[in-house]
Amino acid sequence: MHIKETLEPSLQDDAVLEKLLELNEGDGLELVRGDNPQPLLERVLREYPLRYDFAPLEHGPARWRYHIHVREEPVHRTVMRYLAWDHDRLDAILTRAMDLARSEQWEEAAALAAEFRVGLFRHIEIENEILFKAFEELTGSSEGGPTEVMRHEHVDIKESVDGILQATVDHSLDELERHHANLLGVLIEHNMKEENILYPLTDRQLDEFARARLVEDLLLH
């Protein structure tokens, strides 16, 4: 999860790719851009289809930041590997935000809470709009199926995340602890259900090519 370096917006795409190639497995860096780096991320995927995972830390409009991570094993992509990585990445950001808030470093805590919100809201969006739709099509389930429960939990999760961010802005530790406890009350089990049931079930319904296409859609959204 460790981010070794921040790449400034002035760096050309070729230089970014060179920097990426210098990283070892498990390393990461932060890409900062003044505009949406989608074309660069598409190029990274095209030239090195299995080597990197990435996810947004900040999503415009003035600044875009991405965490780019070298996958531990450059093996074929699965929904499980990418989204479980994103769960762990988000857990780590939240833990750091909570530690900072508890030691009254409110500005840093609020910055990380904002990162957490961007990341988790986007994670939820790609699940709702891409993954769950694919799952519903593959299994012929929708209303009353497992994705309906997960979609409801997403609403509660987003509410708690908004509360967490607001509490860090207000420097209110009591409110923060309350929203944090509410979040974990849903999120821990939610993520476990996804990792134990929904992700592996989706992966199993697809052949290797279709699975890679789906994960690339998730990555680039």
Ligand SMILES: [Fe+2]
């Ligand atoms: Fe989810």
Ligand SMILES: [Fe+2]
């Ligand atoms: Fe998830």
